[in-house]
Amino acid sequence: MSTSRLHDALADPAADARARFGVGDNGYLEGSKVVHAVRLQDWLGVSVPGPGCHVGTGGWDFTRFKPTRSPVDCGRCSKSRLHGPIADADRPGQLGLDLGPDYRRGPHG
Structure with missing residues (x-):
C-alpha cells in the first residue's frame, strides 16, 4: 500500500478519533483505569x-484511547503538567526532508 493510500485509509478514522475528544477531555486506554x-x-x-x-x-489501535472527564491521575502526565484541551500547538512538529530528485539513485548512480 502506498503512503498516500495508507493516509487516505487512516484519515477518516483519525478524524473520528479527534472528534470524540472535546475541550477539557482527558483520556484513558481501554482496559486501564489510569487517566x-x-x-x-x-x-x-x-x-x-x-x-x-x-x-x-500496547498495540496499533488508536481507537482504544477513550475520552473521559475524570481528572488526570497518570504520574508522568501530572509531573509534566499536561492538563487541559488539545490544541494545534500541542502537535509534534516535524520538518520536511527535501531529498531532491536524485535521492533514489543512491551513491553509485
Whole structure:
C-alpha cells in the first residue's frame, strides 16, 4: 500500500478519533483505569489523540484511547503538567526532508 493510500485509509478514522475528544477531555486506554492528559500525536501521517506522556498503548489501535472527564491521575502526565484541551500547538512538529530528485539513485548512480 502506498503512503498516500495508507493516509487516505487512516484519515477518516483519525478524524473520528479527534472528534470524540472535546475541550477539557482527558483520556484513558481501554482496559486501564489510569487517566492521561490528551495530546495530538502524529501516527503514520495522521494526527490522533493519545496519552500526553506518550506511554505505549500496547498495540496499533488508536481507537482504544477513550475520552473521559475524570481528572488526570497518570504520574508522568501530572509531573509534566499536561492538563487541559488539545490544541494545534500541542502537535509534534516535524520538518520536511527535501531529498531532491536524485535521492533514489543512491551513491553509485
